[in-house]
Amino acid sequence: MNILSINIRGGKKRRKRVWVRDMCFKHGIQFLGVQETKMEKLEPFRIKCMWGNFCFEYACSLSRGRSGGILSIWDPNVLTKDQIWCSDNFVIMKGTWSGHSGDYFLVNIYSPQDPIAKIHLWVQLLEFKSQNDGIYIFFGDFNEVRSEEDRYGTLFNVHGATAFNTFISDAGLHDLPLGGRRYSWMNKSGSKMSLLDRFLVSSEEDFGPIPFKFFNSWMTRDGFKELVERVWNTECENDRLVVKLRKLKMEIKNWIGEVRDDEKGRINAIKLRIDEIEGKMDRSCASLEELDERTRIFGELNDCIDREEMDVIQKARVKWDIEGDENSGFFHAMINHKRSEGAIKGVILNGE
Incomplete structure (x- = not known):
């Protein structure tokens, strides 16, 4: 299963939609989760532009004013929808995945900035999970870090991190390790960075290790043998x-x-x-x-x-x-x- 999650920070510009579409094609994406779409009304043409073809289904939570907005798009040939739940901060799609057994809950999240509202969101999601059995994949922009090392140049809120970690533990979720850069958000000047985007999955589901490619040229470089x-x-x-x-x-x-x-x-x-x-x-x-x-x-x-x-x-x-x-x-x-x-x-x- 190939899932892409991205905070697009507004989808009005065509180059952003084309960028997302190209990533979907390149990686064979079957489920796309977009946060901060800033869509105040349904715009099927823009949704199609991000996905790249007409073979898709979607669910969305429209933005309020110039902030927010969540969009989930999937390939109906791979994922069969059963039920949808939407709020200002999440879109949950329950369905069955071709080639996999059991019910899947794909939870696309755009968490609020307010600390109290965030805690309410964790409680709401935890209650939902306890009432609905299945395999869960939480992903998106959580607007929260798990430790002080996940922030650079910004204040660390220990109470917010504790509440977030408690939610992950109580929900029985596993924080998948991510490749690429250490931080997922950075301001324009590069003075502030944070790891806000994550994939949290049911602990009982084995999604396999992150692949690690070894290049033979490393053996010819000075210092490699000593490092190992x-x-x-x-x-x-x-x-x-x-x-x-x-x-x-x-x-x-x-x-x-x-x-x-x-x-x-x-x-x-x-x-x-x-x-x-x-x-x-x-x-x-x-x-x-x-x-x-x-x-x-x-x-x-x-x-x-x-x-x-x-x-x-x-x-x-x-x-x-x-x-x-x-x-x-x-x-x-x-x-x-x-x-x-x-x-x-x-x-x-x-x-x-």
């Missing part, structure tokens, strides 16, 4: 294999992110330096030391490009195994992109 040995040999409170693997995964993700950022900066610096030296070569004023430096940094640049191409080839091979001939467009696009980077766009002669 250090993390693996570090003692922790729980030495279970799954805990050590999870910790190693997070350390590798942080490390490779920093390495790639540094490598991009180094590649740009090398290109600038090569351009500078070759300018001196054109004027016949480059020193022997600069010629040696050019040869050396060219080798370093080629090593960086080789690692990038290793990742491209591995990605293409994985997608080919999955998609077969449907992947030819992806493969040729990657190759053409690499060719265009190395192509000579033109020649300037005597300034013309």
